[in-house]
Amino acid sequence: MSASKFQKIMNRAGGAKKETMASSSESSQASRRDNVAFALEDVNLYYGDFQALNDITFDLPTHQVTAFIGPSGCGKSTLLRCFNRMNDLIDNCRVEGAIYRNGVDIYGDSVDVVDLRTHVGMVFQQPNPFPKSIYDNVAYGLVCQGVRSKKVLDEAVESSLKKAALWDEVKDHLRRDATQLSGGQQQRLCIARAIALQPDVILMDEPTSALDPIATARIEDLITQLKEEYTIVIVTHSMSQAARISDKTAFFLLGDLIEFGPTDDIFQNPRDKRTEDYITGKFG
Numbered sequence: 001m002s003a004s005k006f007q008k009i010m011n012r013a014g015g016a017k018k019e020t021m022a023s024s025s026e027s028s029q030a031s032r033r034d035n036v037a038f039a040l041e042d043v044n045l046y047y048g049d050f051q052a053l054n055d056i057t058f059d060l061p062t063h064q065v066t067a068f069i070g071p072s073g074c075g076k077s078t079l080l081r082c083f084n085r086m087n088d089l090i091d092n093c094r095v096e097g098a099i100y101r102n103g104v105d106i107y108g109d110s111v112d113v114v115d116l117r118t119h120v121g122m123v124f125q126q127p128n129p130f131p132k133s134i135y136d137n138v139a140y141g142l143v144c145q146g147v148r149s150k151k152v153l154d155e156a157v158e159s160s161l162k163k164a165a166l167w168d169e170v171k172d173h174l175r176r177d178a179t180q181l182s183g184g185q186q187q188r189l190c191i192a193r194a195i196a197l198q199p200d201v202i203l204m205d206e207p208t209s210a211l212d213p214i215a216t217a218r219i220e221d222l223i224t225q226l227k228e229e230y231t232i233v234i235v236t237h238s239m240s241q242a243a244r245i246s247d248k249t250a251f252f253l254l255g256d257l258i259e260f261g262p263t264d265d266i267f268q269n270p271r272d273k274r275t276e277d278y279i280t281g282k283f284g
Contacts, residue, residue, distance in 0.1 A: 075254075
């Protein structure tokens, strides 16, 4: 065999190997995207000259409950608002680094922020129903998107209220003023309103802090059910709540991500002394 012929064979073999490796890499990346709701890479956030988040890097898993814990001012709510770019509404706020969703940096110039917020719903600390009927609250987002079919709206309202475990309590009073509901009912209504837009992710910023223990237990039960269909990220000051309902926990301190992993590991065998000190109440 001539040297030139041998070289051609080797080149073809090398090319096939590269194609196989590229295919394997693409498959691995696709698999990662399927299991990761957001991939954060060196995320820094500033309010003017003040740096609130420092080089945050981790993968947020899909169809799990991830809890953000840490003392007040540590950056957990700030990071939560990065996922739907609510920080865009704050003057002098800028974000550096990248947050990938489905392989696309959500802070890229081509990203439609309205569309992003449709797929990433949010529930706030204080229940905030609109001064409208229960029905109109749940249907509001769809109506804003141009949905006019009564059948479609009726089905969405019923389905969302059922998923939020509120349907049986309000099905005969859908035209009632939503602000007349109890605090726990209002919060579940806000969850239903978020669900109606069929998001992939639901962000919850201390959703039970203003509720009584019974209402809190109902919301916690609801969260564990919702993760079957949605990715849930919750900010909480309650260590017991994080331990009860979350699959993964991230501990933040002074803008740094100190530790992230399975909740059982964080609470039973933390790697960092600062994590141990916080969850045992030595500070915070």
